[in-house]
Amino acid sequence: xxxxxxxxxxxxxxxxxxxxxxxxxxxxxxxxxxxxxxxxxxxxxxxxxxxxxxxxxxxxxxxxxxxxxxxxxxxxxxxxxxxxxxxxxxxxxxxxxxxxxxxxxxxxxxxxxxxxxxxxxxxxxxxxxxxxxxxxxxxxxxxxxxxxxxxxxxxxxxxxxxxxxxxxxxxxxxxxxxxxxxxxxxxxxxxxxxxxxxxxxxxxxxxxxxxxxxxxxxxxxxxxxxxxxxxxxxxxxxxxxxxxxxxxxxxxxxxxxxxxxxxxxxxxxxxxxxxxxxxxxxxxxxxxxxxxxxxxxxxxxxxxxxxxxxxxxxxxxxxxxxxx
Amino acid sequence: xxxxxxxxxxxxxxxxxxxxxxxxxxxxxxxxxxxxxxxxxxxxxxxxxxxxxxxxxxxxxxxxxxxxxxxxxxxxxxxxxxxxxxxxxxxxxxxxxxxxxxxxxxxxxxxxxxxxxxxxxxxxxxxxxxxxxxxxxxxxxxxxxxxxxxxxxxxxxxxxxxxxxxxxxxxxxxxxxxxxxxxxxxxxxxxxxxxxxxxxxxxxxxxxxxxxxxxxxxxxxxxxxxxxxxxxxxxxxxxxxxxxxxxxxxxx
Numbered sequence: 001x002x003x004x005x006x007x008x009x010x011x012x013x014x015x016x017x018x019x020x021x022x023x024x025x026x027x028x029x030x031x032x033x034x035x036x037x038x039x040x041x042x043x044x045x046x047x048x049x050x051x052x053x054x055x056x057x058x059x060x061x062x063x064x065x066x067x068x069x070x071x072x073x074x075x076x077x078x079x080x081x082x083x084x085x086x087x088x089x090x091x092x093x094x095x096x097x098x099x100x101x102x103x104x105x106x107x108x109x110x111x112x113x114x115x116x117x118x119x120x121x122x123x124x125x126x127x128x129x130x131x132x133x134x135x136x137x138x139x140x141x142x143x144x145x146x147x148x149x150x151x152x153x154x155x156x157x158x159x160x161x162x163x164x165x166x167x168x169x170x171x172x173x174x175x176x177x178x179x180x181x182x183x184x185x186x187x188x189x190x191x192x193x194x195x196x197x198x199x200x201x202x203x204x205x206x207x208x209x210x211x212x213x214x215x216x217x218x219x220x221x222x223x224x225x226x227x228x229x230x231x232x233x234x235x236x237x238x239x240x241x242x243x244x245x246x247x248x249x250x251x252x253x254x255x256x257x258x259x260x261x262x263x264x265x266x267x268x269x270x271x272x273x274x275x276x277x278x279x280x281x282x283x284x285x286x287x288x289x290x291x292x293x294x295x296x297x298x299x300x301x302x303x304x305x306x307x308x309x310x311x312x313x314x315x316x317x318x319x320x321x322x323x324x
Numbered sequence: 325x326x327x328x329x330x331x332x333x334x335x336x337x338x339x340x341x342x343x344x345x346x347x348x349x350x351x352x353x354x355x356x357x358x359x360x361x362x363x364x365x366x367x368x369x370x371x372x373x374x375x376x377x378x379x380x381x382x383x384x385x386x387x388x389x390x391x392x393x394x395x396x397x398x399x400x401x402x403x404x405x406x407x408x409x410x411x412x413x414x415x416x417x418x419x420x421x422x423x424x425x426x427x428x429x430x431x432x433x434x435x436x437x438x439x440x441x442x443x444x445x446x447x448x449x450x451x452x453x454x455x456x457x458x459x460x461x462x463x464x465x466x467x468x469x470x471x472x473x474x475x476x477x478x479x480x481x482x483x484x485x486x487x488x489x490x491x492x493x494x495x496x497x498x499x500x501x502x503x504x505x506x507x508x509x510x511x512x513x514x515x516x517x518x519x520x521x522x523x524x525x526x527x528x529x530x531x532x533x534x535x536x537x538x539x540x541x542x543x544x545x546x547x548x549x550x551x552x553x554x555x556x557x558x559x560x561x562x563x564x565x566x567x568x569x570x571x572x573x574x575x576x
Binding site: 048050070071072073074075079081083084085086087088089090098099102132134135145148149158 | 473475476477478479480481482483484485486489494497498573574576
């Protein structure tokens with residue numbers, strides 16, 4: 001668990017972070033979003049003390065990080081940055097082994113862990129273990145960057161716009177893999193981005209920052225349907241609002257459980273915008289749904305995409321909640 | 325790459341091997357070139373420098389260059405590292421000024437000033453050469469460390485490396501090619517400048533050159549100069565090899 005209590009950071013006369021308080025729960029995927037200069041990266045870099053806080057307290061699992069040695073604190077956290085920052089003179093294996101090496105793990109354990117991580121990030125260990133960073137594509141480099149951050153099984157993973165420099169296809173596949181890794185490992189993730197689509201897609205919760213202040217901290221659904229300020233509404237954007245709205249809920253949320261219908265089923269965790277796309281592609285208004293074990297889990301109706309069966313207020317459009 | 329594993333063609337085109345062969349041949353074989361110099365300079369009574377053996381002159385020359393370069397590397401490298409640390413940043417301008425002065429000062433003037441204090445011999449020469457080699461080492465150490473990408477440093481710190489680990493495992497290996505280029509410049513300059521040190525009584529390959537200049541004996545000058553040149557070629561080629569080895573990771 002990460003707690004910020006009235007944390008302030010000034011650079012000269014400029015207040016980068018202004019009395020910010022928030023909590024990230026154990027295992028939560030928290031996205032920090034905001035315009036340039038909003039203080040989101042500063043907040044992230046204060047968590048591992050790359051930037052010291054001027055005022056307030058930052059606690060990890062109840063322990064004030066100011067009482068820990070910075071190096072030891074950082075070795076307990078993964079750290080991924082936009083420009084990757086792989087060590088160019090080290091092989092992929094040695095890069096990934098950085099933190100386990102600092103922690104003094106035995107060689108055999110490090111080697112097994114590197115293999116495991118390369119496989120987790122879909123890089124063939126035989127091919128990439130001995131490669132140097134300059135021999136890899138940008139996407140492969142960031143896969144290694146993520147593997148390096150995860151190497152010592154950190155409880156917290158800090159990511160500063162890790163996928164912003166990648167092409168859209170590579171970015172999408174890394175987002176999918178990161179979600180899967182988060183589900184599998186239960187690592188607490190703090191993820192900085194300026195891309196609201198990425199935030200909506202990845203976050204369990206989204207903290208919006210502006211001018212060093214926390215503007216809103218809520219679930220993706222809440223951010224979409226009840227933006228707390230014009231800035232949040234602008235970040236979400238009006239374009240394709242409906243599809244974004246669908247993307248934050250899954251097929252399982254809206255399926256009619258008692259019904260059944262024939263056809264190629266959709267998994268319950270499929271986002272609703274994909275289901276809509278599938279309906280258009282197949283020319284149908286009803287799709288069968290299966291749960292994680294492949295058992296029938298009901299039927300999704302086109303009409304339920306437009307109007308959820310329950311909690312109707314939640315689906316109100318972007319104009320309903322304010323001045324837009 | 326070792327000499328034993330090389331094909332004959334490579335042996336003939338390898339600068340390091342060729343230079344070494346030429347150097348050893350010149351140093352050991354100079355006495356047997358006496359008839360040649362006698363033919364070239366028929367008016368000279370003594371066509372071969374024989375006051376000292378070329379072997380001992382060469383060894384002394386190399387020792388002087390080696391010691392002064394080592395001192396410059398330790399001092400200049402250490403100072404270059406210090407002014408790129410957070411606690412030493414303020415001294416960066418001062419260091420660069422001092423190093424530049426060290427190099428713009430003519431070595432002969434340093435020698436002339438050092439002699440009254442230290443007397444004749446190798447010591448004033450050592451001081452002058454060390455000062456002279458300082459600038460390229462300092463400049464390239466600072467430039468090399470400055471050139472380490474910020475993202476690499478950020479991730480090194482972010483992953484939990486301490487200051488010493490960041491310096492020795494990340495910064496210095498990445499800055500090594502640039503630092504080495506500075507050391508290479510310093511050493512090559514010193515191979516030439518060390519010859520001048522014979523004016524204050526240091527025993528170097530400059531001795532036959534200076535004696536030759538004073539006594540209008542061109543043969544002496546040529547003999548000393550040839551070996552100095554061969555020595556410079558060998559050292560330069562050696563640095564080439566070392567630079568390739570240091571950056572072998574980037575060539576895969």
